[in-house]
Amino acid sequence: MELELQPLNLPSDNPRPFIIAGPCSAESEEQVMTTATQLAKKGCHMFRAGVWKPRTKPGGFEGHGEKALPWMQRVRQETGMLTAIEVATPEHVELALRYGIDILWIGARTTANPFAVQALADALKGVDVPVLVKNPVNPDLELWIGALERINGAGIRRMGAIHRGFSSYDKKIYRNLPMWQIPIELHRRIPNLPIACDPSHIGGRRDLIAPLCQQAMDMGMDGLIIESHCNPDAAWSDASQQVTPDILDYILSILVIRDKVVSTENIVALRKQIDEIDDALIDLLAKRMRVSREIGQYKKEHGMTIVQTSRYSEILDKRGAQGSLMGIGADCIKQIFESIHEESVRQQVEVMK
Ligand code: PEP
Ligand code: MN
Secondary structure, eight states: OOOOOBOOOOOOSSSSOEEEEEOSBOOOHHHHHHHHHHHHHTTOOEEEOBSSOOOSSTTSOOOOGGGGHHHHHHHHHHHOOEEEEEOOSHHHHHHHHHTTOSEEEEOHHHHTOHHHHHHHHHHHTTOOOOEEEEOOSSSOHHHHHHHHHHHHHTTOOBEEEEEOOBOOSSOOSOSSBOOTHHHHHHHHHSTTSOEEEOHHHHHOSHHHHHHHHHHHHHTTOOEEEEEBOSSGGGOSSOGGGOBOHHHHHHHHHTOOOOOSSOOOHHHHHHHHHHHHHHHHHHHHHHHHHHHHHHHHHHHHHTTOOSOOHHHHHHHHHHHHHHHHHTTOOHHHHHHHHHHHHHHHHHHHHHHHO
16 A cells, blocks of 8 residues: 655754654643743754653553643743644544644554554544654564554545664663664655654663764654653653753754765765675675585485584674674674575475475
Protein backbone atom coordinates (compact mmCIF):
# COMPACT_ATOMS: atom_id res chain seq x y z
CA MET A 1 0.00 0.00 0.00
CA GLU A 2 1.22 3.48 -0.89
CA LEU A 3 0.77 6.27 1.62
CA GLU A 4 -1.14 9.32 0.46
CA LEU A 5 0.75 12.18 2.02
CA GLN A 6 0.74 15.94 2.09
CA PRO A 7 3.66 18.03 3.34
CA LEU A 8 3.81 18.34 7.14
CA ASN A 9 4.55 22.05 6.81
CA LEU A 10 5.81 22.41 10.34
CA PRO A 11 7.54 25.67 11.19
CA SER A 12 11.30 25.63 10.77
CA ASP A 13 13.92 28.39 10.68
CA ASN A 14 15.97 26.80 7.94
CA PRO A 15 14.79 24.28 5.41
CA ARG A 16 15.86 21.63 7.92
CA PRO A 17 15.52 20.45 10.64
CA PHE A 18 12.21 21.19 12.29
CA ILE A 19 12.55 21.15 16.07
CA ILE A 20 10.02 20.03 18.66
CA ALA A 21 11.24 20.55 22.22
CA GLY A 22 9.81 20.36 25.69
CA PRO A 23 9.75 18.25 28.82
CA CYS A 24 9.15 14.53 28.95
CA SER A 25 6.12 15.20 31.16
CA ALA A 26 3.89 18.17 31.90
CA GLU A 27 4.49 18.23 35.68
CA SER A 28 2.89 21.50 36.75
CA GLU A 29 1.55 24.64 35.15
CA GLU A 30 4.61 26.49 36.35
CA GLN A 31 7.10 23.94 34.98
CA VAL A 32 5.28 23.91 31.63
CA MET A 33 5.11 27.70 31.34
CA THR A 34 8.70 28.30 32.52
CA THR A 35 10.12 25.73 30.10
CA ALA A 36 7.94 26.91 27.22
CA THR A 37 8.80 30.58 27.74
CA GLN A 38 12.52 29.80 27.82
CA LEU A 39 12.26 27.66 24.68
CA ALA A 40 10.24 30.30 22.84
CA LYS A 41 12.92 32.89 23.69
CA LYS A 42 15.48 30.61 22.05
CA GLY A 43 13.40 30.64 18.88
CA CYS A 44 11.70 27.27 19.29
CA HIS A 45 8.38 26.98 17.42
CA MET A 46 6.97 23.69 18.68
CA PHE A 47 6.47 22.55 22.26
CA ARG A 48 6.13 18.93 23.37
CA ALA A 49 5.05 17.56 26.73
CA GLY A 50 3.72 14.21 27.87
CA VAL A 51 0.26 14.51 29.35
CA TRP A 52 -0.39 10.76 29.60
CA LYS A 53 2.79 8.83 30.37
CA PRO A 54 3.15 5.12 29.57
CA ARG A 55 5.11 3.66 32.48
CA THR A 56 6.88 0.32 32.57
CA LYS A 57 5.68 -0.35 36.12
CA PRO A 58 2.71 1.00 38.06
CA GLY A 59 3.41 3.59 40.70
CA GLY A 60 5.44 6.02 38.59
CA PHE A 61 4.13 9.39 37.49
CA GLU A 62 1.52 8.60 34.85
CA GLY A 63 0.87 12.17 33.79
CA HIS A 64 -1.80 14.66 34.84
CA GLY A 65 -4.06 13.83 31.92
CA GLU A 66 -6.81 16.31 31.03
CA LYS A 67 -5.78 18.65 33.84
CA ALA A 68 -2.56 19.46 31.92
CA LEU A 69 -4.29 20.30 28.64
CA PRO A 70 -5.21 23.91 29.61
CA TRP A 71 -1.49 24.44 30.38
CA MET A 72 -0.71 23.46 26.80
CA GLN A 73 -3.38 25.90 25.61
CA ARG A 74 -1.68 28.62 27.65
CA VAL A 75 1.64 27.78 25.97
CA ARG A 76 -0.04 28.23 22.59
CA GLN A 77 -1.67 31.52 23.57
CA GLU A 78 1.25 33.11 25.40
CA THR A 79 4.24 31.94 23.33
CA GLY A 80 2.68 31.24 19.93
CA MET A 81 4.37 27.85 19.84
CA LEU A 82 2.50 24.89 18.38
CA THR A 83 1.79 22.19 20.93
CA ALA A 84 2.41 18.44 20.64
CA ILE A 85 1.37 15.58 22.92
CA GLU A 86 1.36 11.79 22.89
CA VAL A 87 -1.97 10.05 22.39
CA ALA A 88 -2.49 6.39 23.14
CA THR A 89 -6.27 5.91 23.24
CA PRO A 90 -9.31 7.29 21.39
CA GLU A 91 -10.19 9.32 24.52
CA HIS A 92 -6.76 10.97 24.39
CA VAL A 93 -7.39 11.91 20.77
CA GLU A 94 -10.77 13.35 21.56
CA LEU A 95 -9.44 15.43 24.47
CA ALA A 96 -6.37 16.59 22.54
CA LEU A 97 -8.59 17.85 19.71
CA ARG A 98 -11.04 19.46 22.12
CA TYR A 99 -8.19 21.45 23.67
CA GLY A 100 -6.78 22.43 20.28
CA ILE A 101 -3.49 20.54 20.48
CA ASP A 102 -1.71 21.12 17.16
CA ILE A 103 0.33 17.96 16.67
CA LEU A 104 -0.26 14.42 17.94
CA TRP A 105 2.30 11.69 18.29
CA ILE A 106 1.91 7.97 18.84
CA GLY A 107 4.35 6.53 21.36
CA ALA A 108 6.62 3.56 20.80
CA ARG A 109 4.65 1.21 23.04
CA THR A 110 1.41 2.05 21.24
CA THR A 111 2.87 1.66 17.74
CA ALA A 112 3.82 -1.90 18.69
CA ASN A 113 0.14 -2.76 19.18
CA PRO A 114 -2.00 -2.91 15.99
CA PHE A 115 -5.27 -2.97 17.99
CA ALA A 116 -4.33 0.25 19.76
CA VAL A 117 -3.17 1.89 16.53
CA GLN A 118 -6.38 0.91 14.74
CA ALA A 119 -8.44 2.36 17.59
CA LEU A 120 -6.50 5.63 17.21
CA ALA A 121 -6.98 5.55 13.44
CA ASP A 122 -10.74 5.13 13.91
CA ALA A 123 -10.79 8.08 16.31
CA LEU A 124 -8.89 10.20 13.79
CA LYS A 125 -11.33 9.66 10.89
CA GLY A 126 -12.40 12.94 9.36
CA VAL A 127 -9.84 14.95 11.35
CA ASP A 128 -7.07 17.04 9.82
CA VAL A 129 -4.17 17.11 12.28
CA PRO A 130 -0.50 16.23 11.82
CA VAL A 131 0.33 12.84 13.34
CA LEU A 132 3.85 11.63 14.06
CA VAL A 133 4.35 7.90 14.55
CA LYS A 134 7.23 6.74 16.71
CA ASN A 135 8.92 3.48 15.83
CA PRO A 136 7.69 0.45 17.78
CA VAL A 137 9.84 -0.56 20.76
CA ASN A 138 10.99 -3.65 18.87
CA PRO A 139 13.05 -3.39 15.67
CA ASP A 140 10.24 -4.28 13.28
CA LEU A 141 10.04 -2.02 10.23
CA GLU A 142 6.86 -3.69 8.94
CA LEU A 143 5.07 -3.00 12.22
CA TRP A 144 6.13 0.66 11.98
CA ILE A 145 4.93 0.90 8.38
CA GLY A 146 1.73 -0.92 9.31
CA ALA A 147 0.97 1.72 11.94
CA LEU A 148 1.65 4.49 9.41
CA GLU A 149 -0.69 2.77 6.94
CA ARG A 150 -3.47 2.47 9.51
CA ILE A 151 -3.30 6.16 10.39
CA ASN A 152 -3.04 7.13 6.73
CA GLY A 153 -5.96 4.85 5.95
CA ALA A 154 -8.07 6.94 8.33
CA GLY A 155 -7.50 9.95 6.06
CA ILE A 156 -4.61 11.59 7.94
CA ARG A 157 -2.38 13.12 5.25
CA ARG A 158 0.10 15.21 7.21
CA MET A 159 2.27 12.52 8.71
CA GLY A 160 5.78 11.99 9.93
CA ALA A 161 7.81 9.26 11.60
CA ILE A 162 9.92 9.57 14.73
CA HIS A 163 12.99 7.41 15.16
CA ARG A 164 13.49 6.86 18.91
CA GLY A 165 15.61 3.70 18.86
CA PHE A 166 14.80 0.10 19.75
CA SER A 167 14.91 -1.60 23.09
CA SER A 168 17.30 -4.45 23.69
CA TYR A 169 17.91 -6.72 26.62
CA ASP A 170 21.51 -5.81 27.18
CA LYS A 171 21.82 -2.05 27.20
CA LYS A 172 25.21 -0.74 26.22
CA ILE A 173 25.88 2.91 25.50
CA TYR A 174 22.37 3.73 24.41
CA ARG A 175 19.07 3.47 26.23
CA ASN A 176 17.56 2.37 22.92
CA LEU A 177 19.73 1.09 20.09
CA PRO A 178 19.56 3.48 17.12
CA MET A 179 19.79 0.75 14.42
CA TRP A 180 20.00 3.51 11.81
CA GLN A 181 19.48 1.02 8.99
CA ILE A 182 15.79 0.79 9.98
CA PRO A 183 14.86 4.50 9.55
CA ILE A 184 17.06 4.53 6.44
CA GLU A 185 15.09 1.63 5.00
CA LEU A 186 11.84 3.39 6.00
CA HIS A 187 13.01 6.40 3.99
CA ARG A 188 13.81 4.17 1.02
CA ARG A 189 10.36 2.59 1.22
CA ILE A 190 8.39 5.84 1.76
CA PRO A 191 10.62 8.62 0.39
CA ASN A 192 8.19 11.50 0.91
CA LEU A 193 7.55 10.72 4.60
CA PRO A 194 9.41 13.18 6.85
CA ILE A 195 11.46 11.49 9.58
CA ALA A 196 12.49 13.12 12.84
CA CYS A 197 14.99 11.75 15.32
CA ASP A 198 14.43 11.62 19.08
CA PRO A 199 17.99 11.62 20.47
CA SER A 200 16.70 11.89 24.05
CA HIS A 201 15.07 8.46 24.07
CA ILE A 202 17.80 6.86 21.95
CA GLY A 203 20.63 8.13 24.13
CA GLY A 204 18.95 8.22 27.51
CA ARG A 205 21.82 10.50 28.54
CA ARG A 206 22.35 14.24 28.17
CA ASP A 207 25.86 13.91 26.75
CA LEU A 208 24.64 11.74 23.88
CA ILE A 209 22.09 14.25 22.59
CA ALA A 210 24.53 16.42 20.60
CA PRO A 211 26.30 13.57 18.77
CA LEU A 212 22.99 11.84 18.03
CA CYS A 213 21.49 15.06 16.63
CA GLN A 214 24.51 15.42 14.35
CA GLN A 215 24.25 11.81 13.23
CA ALA A 216 20.56 12.26 12.48
CA MET A 217 21.33 15.33 10.37
CA ASP A 218 24.11 13.49 8.55
CA MET A 219 21.59 10.75 7.73
CA GLY A 220 19.41 13.43 6.12
CA MET A 221 16.64 13.37 8.72
CA ASP A 222 14.12 16.18 8.58
CA GLY A 223 13.46 17.00 12.21
CA LEU A 224 14.45 16.56 15.84
CA ILE A 225 12.25 16.02 18.87
CA ILE A 226 14.25 16.70 22.00
CA GLU A 227 13.36 16.63 25.68
CA SER A 228 14.05 19.92 27.41
CA HIS A 229 13.15 20.87 30.97
CA CYS A 230 13.67 24.08 32.97
CA ASN A 231 15.22 22.02 35.77
CA PRO A 232 16.24 18.62 34.34
CA ASP A 233 17.65 17.17 37.58
CA ALA A 234 14.26 17.62 39.23
CA ALA A 235 12.27 16.09 36.34
CA TRP A 236 9.59 13.58 37.35
CA SER A 237 10.42 11.33 34.40
CA ASP A 238 13.49 10.79 32.19
CA ALA A 239 15.60 13.21 34.26
CA SER A 240 18.94 11.89 33.00
CA GLN A 241 18.16 12.66 29.36
CA GLN A 242 16.66 16.15 29.60
CA VAL A 243 18.58 19.37 29.01
CA THR A 244 17.78 22.99 29.81
CA PRO A 245 16.55 25.22 26.98
CA ASP A 246 19.95 26.97 27.20
CA ILE A 247 21.88 23.76 26.60
CA LEU A 248 19.47 22.74 23.86
CA ASP A 249 20.06 26.06 22.12
CA TYR A 250 23.82 25.45 22.33
CA ILE A 251 23.46 21.89 20.98
CA LEU A 252 21.43 23.17 18.01
CA SER A 253 23.83 26.05 17.38
CA ILE A 254 26.77 23.70 16.77
CA LEU A 255 24.85 21.35 14.45
CA VAL A 256 26.30 21.14 10.97
CA ILE A 257 23.56 20.77 8.35
CA ARG A 258 24.94 19.31 5.17
CA ASP A 259 23.27 19.60 1.81
CA LYS A 260 20.95 16.71 1.07
CA VAL A 261 21.23 16.98 -2.69
CA VAL A 262 24.60 16.02 -4.06
CA SER A 263 25.50 17.90 -7.17
CA THR A 264 29.29 18.11 -7.17
CA GLU A 265 31.45 16.37 -9.77
CA ASN A 266 33.51 14.77 -7.04
CA ILE A 267 30.73 12.74 -5.57
CA VAL A 268 29.81 11.43 -9.02
CA ALA A 269 33.35 10.21 -9.53
CA LEU A 270 33.48 8.68 -6.07
CA ARG A 271 30.18 6.88 -6.65
CA LYS A 272 31.55 5.50 -9.89
CA GLN A 273 34.48 4.10 -7.92
CA ILE A 274 32.07 2.52 -5.45
CA ASP A 275 30.13 0.92 -8.30
CA GLU A 276 33.32 -0.53 -9.72
CA ILE A 277 34.43 -1.86 -6.34
CA ASP A 278 31.01 -3.45 -5.80
CA ASP A 279 31.26 -5.12 -9.22
CA ALA A 280 34.65 -6.52 -8.26
CA LEU A 281 33.29 -7.71 -4.91
CA ILE A 282 30.44 -9.59 -6.57
CA ASP A 283 32.87 -11.06 -9.06
CA LEU A 284 35.09 -12.30 -6.25
CA LEU A 285 32.12 -13.71 -4.36
CA ALA A 286 31.06 -15.65 -7.44
CA LYS A 287 34.59 -17.09 -7.70
CA ARG A 288 34.51 -18.00 -4.02
CA MET A 289 31.20 -19.82 -4.51
CA ARG A 290 32.65 -21.76 -7.45
CA VAL A 291 35.54 -22.97 -5.27
CA SER A 292 33.04 -23.74 -2.55
CA ARG A 293 31.04 -25.93 -4.93
CA GLU A 294 34.26 -27.77 -5.86
CA ILE A 295 34.83 -28.41 -2.15
CA GLY A 296 31.23 -29.65 -1.99
CA GLN A 297 32.04 -32.12 -4.75
CA TYR A 298 35.12 -33.28 -2.82
CA LYS A 299 33.13 -33.71 0.41
CA LYS A 300 30.51 -35.71 -1.48
CA GLU A 301 33.11 -38.06 -2.93
CA HIS A 302 34.75 -38.55 0.46
CA GLY A 303 31.59 -38.89 2.53
CA MET A 304 32.28 -35.75 4.59
CA THR A 305 29.66 -33.52 6.22
CA ILE A 306 29.08 -30.11 4.73
CA VAL A 307 29.60 -27.99 7.82
CA GLN A 308 32.96 -28.48 9.47
CA THR A 309 32.49 -26.42 12.63
CA SER A 310 36.16 -25.92 13.42
CA ARG A 311 36.86 -24.59 9.92
CA TYR A 312 33.87 -22.24 10.17
CA SER A 313 35.01 -20.82 13.54
CA GLU A 314 38.54 -20.40 12.20
CA ILE A 315 37.24 -18.42 9.22
CA LEU A 316 35.08 -16.13 11.38
CA ASP A 317 37.91 -15.45 13.87
CA LYS A 318 40.59 -14.87 11.26
CA ARG A 319 38.48 -12.64 9.03
CA GLY A 320 37.23 -10.64 12.03
CA ALA A 321 40.81 -9.99 13.13
CA GLN A 322 41.89 -9.14 9.58
CA GLY A 323 38.98 -6.68 9.30
CA SER A 324 39.89 -5.01 12.59
CA LEU A 325 43.44 -4.49 11.38
CA MET A 326 42.05 -2.69 8.34
CA GLY A 327 39.72 -0.47 10.31
CA ILE A 328 36.52 -2.42 9.68
CA GLY A 329 34.46 -3.45 12.70
CA ALA A 330 35.03 -7.11 13.60
CA ASP A 331 31.27 -7.53 14.04
CA CYS A 332 30.61 -6.25 10.54
CA ILE A 333 33.13 -8.65 9.02
CA LYS A 334 31.71 -11.47 11.08
CA GLN A 335 28.20 -10.75 9.79
CA ILE A 336 29.41 -10.61 6.20
CA PHE A 337 31.21 -13.92 6.50
CA GLU A 338 28.27 -15.52 8.24
CA SER A 339 26.13 -14.62 5.21
CA ILE A 340 28.80 -15.80 2.79
CA HIS A 341 29.14 -19.06 4.68
CA GLU A 342 25.39 -19.57 4.69
CA GLU A 343 25.30 -19.20 0.91
CA SER A 344 28.32 -21.51 0.54
CA VAL A 345 26.52 -24.17 2.54
CA ARG A 346 23.42 -23.73 0.41
CA GLN A 347 25.48 -24.20 -2.77
CA GLN A 348 27.23 -27.26 -1.35
CA VAL A 349 23.87 -28.78 -0.44
CA GLU A 350 22.89 -28.32 -4.11
CA VAL A 351 26.08 -30.15 -5.18
CA MET A 352 25.46 -32.98 -2.71
CA LYS A 353 21.91 -33.63 -3.96
C1 PEP B 1 8.21 10.32 25.28
O1 PEP B 1 8.35 10.90 24.20
O2 PEP B 1 8.28 10.89 26.37
C2 PEP B 1 8.03 8.86 25.26
C3 PEP B 1 7.35 8.22 26.19
O3 PEP B 1 8.65 8.30 24.22
P1 PEP B 1 8.64 6.80 23.62
O4 PEP B 1 7.24 6.52 23.23
O5 PEP B 1 9.56 6.96 22.46
O6 PEP B 1 9.19 5.89 24.67
MN1 MN C 1 10.42 10.78 27.93
